Amino acid sequence: MIFLKTEDEIELLRESNQLVGKTLAELARYISPGVTTIQLDQIAESFIRDHGAEPTFKGFPNQNGKPFPASICTSINEVVVHGIPDNQTLIEGDVVSIDCGVRLNGFCGDSAYTFAVGEISPEKQQLLDITKKALYNGINAARVGNRIGDIGHAVQSLCEENGYGVLREFTGHGIGKEMHEDPFVPNFGKKGTREQLLVGLCIAIEPMVTLGNRTIKLLADDWTVATKDGKPAAHFEHTIAITHSGPTILSSFEELEKIIREKA
Ligand code: MG
Numbered sequence: 001m002i003f004l005k006t007e008d009e010i011e012l013l014r015e016s017n018q019l020v021g022k023t024l025a026e027l028a029r030y031i032s033p034g035v036t037t038i039q040l041d042q043i044a045e046s047f048i049r050d051h052g053a054e055p056t057f058k059g060f061p062n063q064n065g066k067p068f069p070a071s072i073c074t075s076i077n078e079v080v081v082h083g084i085p086d087n088q089t090l091i092e093g094d095v096v097s098i099d100c101g102v103r104l105n106g107f108c109g110d111s112a113y114t115f116a117v118g119e120i121s122p123e124k125q126q127l128l129d130i131t132k133k134a135l136y137n138g139i140n141a142a143r144v145g146n147r148i149g150d151i152g153h154a155v156q157s158l159c160e161e162n163g164y165g166v167l168r169e170f171t172g173h174g175i176g177k178e179m180h181e182d183p184f185v186p187n188f189g190k191k192g193t194r195e196q197l198l199v200g201l202c203i204a205i206e207p208m209v210t211l212g213n214r215t216i217k218l219l220a221d222d223w224t225v226a227t228k229d230g231k232p233a234a235h236f237e238h239t240i241a242i243t244h245s246g247p248t249i250l251s252s253f254e255e256l257e258k259i260i261r262e263k264a
Pocket residue numbers: 099100101110111112206237
């Protein structure tokens with residue numbers, strides 16, 4: 001069942017998603033060679049709770065009922081999504097995708113960004129650039145009169161034109177009082193297919209893109225999703241609302257990208 005949101009509900013979703021943006025910006029200050037992902041998790045959890053919100057990922061069950069043990073997902077290099085923070089140290093040349101979710105005033109925020117750790121190779125940089133561009137192409141297709149398939153088509157076509165793989169097993173989603181609501185928002189599809197996009201529909205669009213083959217494997221922890229060929233992957237996610245005047249991005253990369261520029 002799809003819940004269309006009122007303008008007031010969209011404002012609450014904006015507040016939740018802005019807090020996610022601020023949390024990712026706080027993490028951007030610390031993402032450098034030598035930091036461990038569990039340190040990043042602790043920074044994120046404190047930041048979220050200090051702002052009166054809850055980390056929605058913590059305790060979130062997978063298909064087998066196994067709860068996610070941390071407040072953020074930290075996915076390094078060949079890990080695509082759902083990496084579990086641990087004592088692994090980030091090293092120069094890594095890419096790390098941070099996915100963050102909060103619940104504030106009863107509404108959820110969900111956004112993800114793939115960060116470069118120090119200097120990265122040109123091929124990794126291009127993967128990040130194209131994946132982020134695919135996200136914005138998907139957002140641009142999220143207009144009244146279009147359908148869910150138009151979003152997927154926009155994301156998939158740019159990624160595949162560049163020779164990248166697009167995961168089929170994981171998708172974006174509706175978002176509201178629950179982090180995952182209907183409809184599914186695949187990163188692949190055909191124009192003019194699937195659900196209609198209506199005013200008040202709020203969705204997370206989140207391309208998960210691989211440098212090599214799109215085949216994935218689930219690691220023994222039952223959460224971590226990695227590429228089978230060991231090549232790196234990227235993941236960018238925004239939560240948006242569909243309005244009369246077009247797609248409105250409720251989350252934000254502005255603060256975190258300001259911090260990345262300041263560090264450079
Ligand atoms: Mg997410």
